[in-house]
Each structure stands twice: as C-alpha cells, then as structure tokens.
Amino acid sequence: MPATVEPVDALLIIDIQAGHVAGEHAVPAADDLVAQAEQLLTAARDSGALVVHVQNDGETGQVDAPGTPGWELHFPPLGNGGSTEVVIRKTYDDAFRDTGLAELLAEHGVTSLAICGLMSEMCVSATARTALARDYRVVLPHDAHTTTGIPATPGIAEAVAPEVVSRVAEWALGDEIELVPHAKAVTFTNRG
Template identity: 55%
Template sequence: MTETPLPVQALIVVDVQEAGVTGARAVPAAGVLLDRTTGLLDRARRAGAVVVHLQNDGDPGAGDEPHTPGWALHLPVAAGPTESVIRKTHDDGFADTDLGALLTEAGVESLAVCGVMSEMCVQATARTALRLGYRVVLPHDAHATQDVPAAPGIAEAVPAAVVSRVAAWAISADADVTTPAADVRFEAPPGV
C-alpha cells in the first residue's frame, strides 16, 4: 500500500444498480459499498475527474434486465461533460463499449474502479484497464459481491468478504488494491 497514493484521473463505478444494492438480492456489504462509492464520487466530481457509471444490461428475467426497477442506477448521475453512463452486456466494461475511447479522449492515464461484483465485472474491467496500460486503483472497501453458496461434498460456503478479497488479490501484482476508498485522491485529466 502506498503511503500517499498518487491521484487518479477517472472513477469507474461498476454496476451499482438497484438489483445489487437494495432488497433481498443486495450484496451483504451494500451499505458500506454505497458509503464508500458516494465518497469517491464526491471527491472525483470536485476534482474534475472523469466519472463513468457502467450499467449492466442483464438477460430477460435477470434482476438487472433493462428498463426494470433493478436495472436503474442507485446513485444519481451528475449532469456535465465529465460524467457519463455507459451500458454494457459483458462483465468487462471495455468490451463492445465506448469506455476506452472516452478515457483516451480525456487523456486519462489512471483510474479507480469500484462497484459490484468483485470477482466478475469489477475484476474484468480492472484487468482490461491494466492490459491497456492504465494505472489502476482498486480500493479494498469499495467493491462487493455475494456469498458463494456451499457445494455439498465439495466445499463450504465462502463469505462475500473473502470472495472480494480473493478477487482483488488476483490482480494485486499489477494494481493498487489495498488503498481504502478514503485515501483515493483525484485530479482532472489533461483532456478535460
């Protein structure tokens, strides 16, 4: 963990949609996730950083099926030139979207990633960002997931906090994954 983390130029908020953070299907740490994400959003907006809300278009019948209550973004999107919503159909927020072009146009070289699910969309988006050469910060307390149920005769249940930790650990050699959300600082990228 870096003592004084370098500022990042963009915040990617992954799939913080009603289905994942409210009601019976909410991730166990939804309250903490929302608190940390709100803090990140506030600081990113004040600094003039790029903010991108990824919104997953789930399959028919899924909790995040487009245009259903669970599909809606939970946190408000601020109007303005540095904040946008990008819809996606894959775990990876870069796959078949304009995310890469948006970040390139703004001159972004570093970003923080937060949201749900740690081992799926958050990790996939962070991995592609790393592969594309971005400096990636994954605050350990600003991504969450579900418990993994037991597989009788194979494995015990795995608590969500452990799943999130393992997902972050899997990319820890290349990304700063230990920084708490409160320590993430932002700055405007040169193209904004």
C-alpha cells in the same frame, strides 16, 4: 498497501444499480459499499474528474434487466457541474468489451483510474484486468468493492464469505494493481 496514492484521472463505478444495493437481492454490506462509492464519487465530482457509471444490462428475468427498477443506477449521473459523467452500458463482465469505454477514456486523456463496485470477482476484476492490459494505472480501494460470496456446492465445497471472495479477487489481480485500504485515500486529478 499505501495509505494514500497519487491522484487518478477517472472513476469507474461498476454496476452499482438499485437491485444490487437494495431489496432482497442486495449484496451483503450494501450500505458500506454505497458509502465508500459515494465518497469516491464526491471526490471525483469535486475535482472535475471523468466519472464513468457502468450499467449492466442483465438478461430478462434478472434483477438488472433493462427497464426494470433494479436496473436503475443507484447514483444518478450529473448532467452539469465541474465533472464529466457518462453512462456506459455493458452485457459482459468486462466494461471494455463491446462498449465505447476505451475510446471515452482516450478522448479524455485518461491514463489512470480508480475502480469501485460489483462484483469483485467478476465485473470489477474483468474490467481491472483489461485496464491493466491496456497500460492504465489502476487503483482499487479495498473497501469500495464487494460481492455476494459463493454458495456451497454439496459434496464439493462449503460456502465462501463475500469478504473472502473479494480478497481473493484482489490477490488474483497481481502486483500491478494499486490496492489501497480505504476509498478516502483516493484523490483525483483536478480538471475543474
């Protein structure tokens, strides 16, 4: 894994919503995830990069159901300043599916992006796969995505720790993804 990477054009913050990072439904190590995502967000804002806040619209009764406190974005988008920040709402794991994400990236001339957020094996992975399939250069900081882990299934398998699930999700993305150890290694193209 390289220590630093070439700058990227945009940051996708996947599903870092109040109900996933605080309270009884928070992912393990939520504070660490938030700190690394905030580092990426600050760097993207400072460079004037496109920042896409991806917000999941969960079903009624879920912690991220629209309009509930848990649905709110942890990092409120800035309405002004050097960066461009946009919210994309989704109902599927893949942030490209049935959203305007592809058009937004094209409108801003994005060819490379960094992805952080939740859940490693679901929304982060699905979005990264589609980005790769659409020929984007994708950077994934190891310390800026996580998940809840996998609960035990009686008679079949024991529980799997979140860090193991996240690592397997990274591995499953193959060698096209640019995996870096730390969010601090990611820089953004200066568009300010």
